Amino acid sequence: MNTPKLKNRWLIAASAVGIHISIGSVYAYSVMTNPVKEIFDVEGSVIKWAFKIAILLLGLSAALLGRWVEKVGPKISGTTAGILYGIGILGSGLAVEIESLTLFYLFYGVIGGIGLGIGYITPVSTLVKWFPDKRGLATGMAIMGFGFAALIFGPAMAKLFEIVGVSNAFYILGVIYMILILTSSRYIERPPEGYLPAGFKEGEGKIIEEDISNITANEALKSTRFYYIWIMMFINIACGIAIISAASPMMQEKLNYSPMEAAAIVGFIGVFNGLGRIIWSSLSDYLGRANTFIIFFAFQILAFYFLPKIGVESIFLIVLFTVITMYGGGFATLPAFLGDLFGTKQLGAIHGMVLAAWALAGVIGPTVYDMVKEQTGSLDTTLVIFAGLFIIALIVSIMMKISITKYKGLKVQKLSAVA
Incomplete structure (x- = not known):
């Protein structure tokens, strides 16, 4: 019986970055505030409510769906995050096109926000298992992607608004985010039970300090x-x-x-x-x-x-x-x-x-x-x-x-x- 080939843990980390750099685009929200408020003809503070709802739902969905993410594994939860966040952005484009502020809140804030929460926690526990020797470095790489996303997607967003218009920009971005998250989710998976990196297996010399506890x-x-x-x-x-x-x-x-x-x-x-x-x-x-x-x-x-x-x-x-x-x-x-x-x-x-x-x-x-x-x-x-x-x-x-x-x-x- 052939043992399945072990995946490259650094490519797992790269997949985690792919997920986080997509959902981290939420930090570029300020770029879309002015173009969107002009279409809806409201104050910027009204448009910012979609962002506040998204961040609120990020925290709540991460708290409430964490057990589900752990149960189904990173492939399924990552795919779910990609679909929800992608639909959230695509739906925002539709809301802008038909000028429905309620739909904008629903798609960007609620649906996109739930996708954010699931996507945020999906790769992290998996990375900790793949990198028992470098936990801080591994999780830092993924979450750095979330922090840096605005620097990448902010200028891209502004350019797209200028070239193709606001609703079309949302459609393009929604497709990009969905493809990036779904592609990354296809590679990411948990390591085999009892996995240890090279050099840390019994008799190889290096030792990983035991966790304080291993509890539910x-x-x-x-x-x-x-x-x-x-x-x-x-x-x-x-x-x-x-x-x-x-x-x-x-x-x-x-x-x-x-x-x-x-x-x-x-x-x-x-x-x-x-x-x-x-x-x-x-x-x-x-x-x-x-x-x-x-x-x-x-x-x-x-x-x-x-x-x-x-x-x-x-x-x-x-x-x-x-x-x-x-x-x-x-x-x-x-x-x-x-x-x-x-x-x-x-x-x-x-x-x-x-x-x-x-x-x-x-x-x-x-x-x-x-x-x-x-x-x-x-x-x-x-x-x-x-x-x-x-x-x-x-x-x-x-x-x-x-x-x-x-x-x-x-x-x-x-x-x-x-x-």
Whole structure:
């Protein structure tokens, strides 16, 4: 009986990038806001609701469908994501053509949003299983694709709107996304049971550190470590999204930038968001996941406190861009961290449940920023409040580190007692 040929794990990673770079085009939404609002003859804020619904559905569908994704496997869930996201974009073109705002919300926000959520978690748990030795690097590559997608599809979108019109641009993009996701999903699959990369098999010398536990999603929900990481992600996302959404007016206020100059810097935010995903997640393979998050929060306490007080342009931008790398880095380091904490048994489901923090933080972060800024009129006060939130995140991350150390110690004691 012939043993099926083992797939190339780096091509599996490339397939994961293919899925994430397609669904990550949602981050280029601002490019379509003006052309679409002119067709519907409404304010930009009305059109932005489709994006808000999509991100909300991303978080909710990832949380609710994570178990299903784990059950059916990446090929089926990836195919489903490709069909849903493709239909969402194609349907948006139809909604624009017949000028139905309700249909636009339905296709882009609801159907596209569910495709986003399924597509986001589909490749991640698979990659963690293929790369037990380089979890951070592998998940960082895929999620970097999500962060960089706007740089690729943003200009392409703008050009298509100009050349073929808005509705036709949606049709073309919908077909491109669907083909890219469906093609990538055909190659991606789980590794065989007990898979270890070359050099790590018994007798070959290299050893992979055992996960802290290997438990189900229901069991993870009973663990304090699940709630620690949920709080850590919620604060990192809420504060990061707030600073991203306010970056342009903040630079105009603090550095006296013109709107055009500020807009150019906002473009660089996308670059550092993407770079942070691969750099920090790769570093976490060496620094340790818990230590990486402790670095994130310790730095951002100081960054958010001092940022409004910095008048030197170069230092202001260095601090701002570093914060953005940590925002992106949190997303990319998360799946590897969850694998370390809870194993790979139901990693997709657990990852989905933690991503509910994204749905909530995406609404709460910018809202808190706007409310405090409006009531106090002070950027300093607003960012000091976020610095305070990072103090909470730092304390929780240290508690996580202590919890992991204690758990590992107990494990060693139990093994010694058995021996």
